[in-house]
Amino acid sequence: MSDSSLRLVWIYPDLLSTYGDQGNALVVERRARQRRLNVTRIDVRSDQPVPTSGDIYLIGGGEDRPQRLAAERLRRDGGLQRAVDNGAIVFSVCAGYQILGHEFVNDLGRPEPGLGLLDVHSTRGEGARCVGDVLADIDERLNLPPLTGFENHQGVTHLGPTARPFAKVRFGRGNGTGDGTEGAWNDTVFGTYMHGPVMARNPQIADLLIKLALDVNALPPVDETWYEALRDERIAAATAAT
Template sequence: MSDSSSALRIVWIYPDLLSTYGDKGNVLVLRRRAELRGIPVEEVHVHSSDPVPAEGDIYLLGGGEDRPQILAAERLRADGGLKRAAERGACVFAVCAGYQIVGESYGDDDDNPLPGVGILDIRSGRGQVRGVGEIVADVEPSLGVGRITGFENHQGRTAIGPSATPLSHVVKGVGNDDGQTEGAVQGQILGTYLHGPALPRNPGLADLLLRWRVGQIPPLEPSWGERLHEERLTAVL
């Protein structure tokens, strides 16, 4: 965890720009699953007018429309705090618009390439077909998460470069626009198109982020998160 505090520092980036799909749910579930294990948490909300602290442990970015996405990317690049945090080994969890802008480049609303933050080796643009609906994917086995479920609503297409690997392989849905992979991972940086929000629907993903920052964590008794996860899988497949 952060050297400056004994608490796990969770940083929610730009809720005023990147929180179109109930992304605060990711913050709440991550905090709750940490606290149930006795891990103290400090929650920091960073609005787009604020500097991004480089001393956090887990950084969360959510979804947004085209113009807020462009503004968020510009401010994050100019600020530099998120990139400095990633370079020192912090964990980053980025969803949809957030997923695209932490990459090397992304497309604006006319599919003109714009520079991203450059902490994940992906390049995104606009596809021909919009991915809308439930998605199910099997996470790379070495991550120990299993099958994930979510809701996708994007026209983005994302190509993964050699420094990153796919987060998962699609069972049902569109994903990165190839119908085969969904999301990407590079070190402790994880991006995905999954909404729902992703962590309430997939508590295993939340626990992966916690393991990355605090090491081994004790299991929790199955609760509503696990039940929601199974209900969604059963409904879709």
Template sequence: MSVLTLAHLYPREMNIYGDTGNVLVLRKRLQWRGMDAKVVGVHVGDPLPPDTDILLGGGGQDAAQGEIGRDFVSRGAELRAMADDGVVMLTICGTYQLLGHHFLTKDGRRIEGVGVLDVITTGSDQRLIGNNNIDTDWGRLVGFENHSGLTDLGPGAQPLGRTVAGRGNNGKDQTEGAVRDNVFGTYLHGPVLAKSPRFADELLSRALARRGEDPELEPLDDSLALGAADVAVRRPR
């Protein structure tokens, strides 16, 4: 039985909008197929598991991000090496921003990132908030955005998708999230994978392929998840 290692970054501090649910979704979708996941919580000062297959991080309040920011940046070389080695990463909101080059606050303070994703974020007085769904190569992704950091993509990153109803990365260019190889960043909370089953399976398939295992996954009945996505899309922002 295949067992994937899921490294969950800062599960206490970076879970303000239920992003831990992404970990639960991936593990359950493996279990439904006769596989499983070993979930390792990574707190400040903890080592990253050397056998990490999927790295997940969520969003948090600004105070929480300050507490973990130095720890995250101290892992920069290791995170860049993991990305270069094809480790699958899904980062939401705050950890998405920290994967970029830097965050420039609205008062001009520069917070360094780790440079895994070719993005920069600038603080603003504008808050982008509400239900959002985006068109991607893996179907529709559905979640909830709530951020005042405006993110712009450089040439080394592609958008995860295009916004249909929400504001996305910056409220200007209709992009949402960023992709580089097996690294994904997005502002979609919710948790996003609960209502985006095809994307959840894409992450699992990539992790299995990287290990040299069969990436083809047995189909599941996703009618409940897709129905929940339909309801969320119809709700007013």
């Protein structure tokens, strides 16, 4: 696969990169290079335009005010919407996930328009924060092993009719709606509340994004020893705590 190339775009690391979410970009880049893919990674700060020629776009979590600023800039820029229209893959976490929906509650307590790339909207939960390890079963259509991650959010995300739950929780809060859903996805856009960073715990998600970007059904195998040891450790720890 050395003749293939991949353009990876990490959006607004200066605003949206809490809980080690930038590690997702590192894992996707590493997994691609292990398959001898040529990878060009672009870190786009909030004062820079979002390129429309990327293959995979990653967005992390952030505090409430940076989330509002990021949403404002992304709406004005329009580059991410155009990239999705061109078939790009997007994976978002927490605050980034909320931004991809129709609306969320900003740091001023007001509704803030999102990008509408996922058919979801987010409100602010009235009870305790959703904090702790999560174990969930990813939508079987994606053919991925169970999802492990760490959630820390006050938001509650409601799925519309065209959004599919990314996963169903075994334990944890996920979207916070009480229906057992975690995250959302459509054909090319994915959102989750899972930190960890989620790609380090679930490298098969990174592989899924690469396959979608390259339009292939399989990738050459790589050494999974370290990833599986981390997954086993975190799943065992979370299970023991429940």
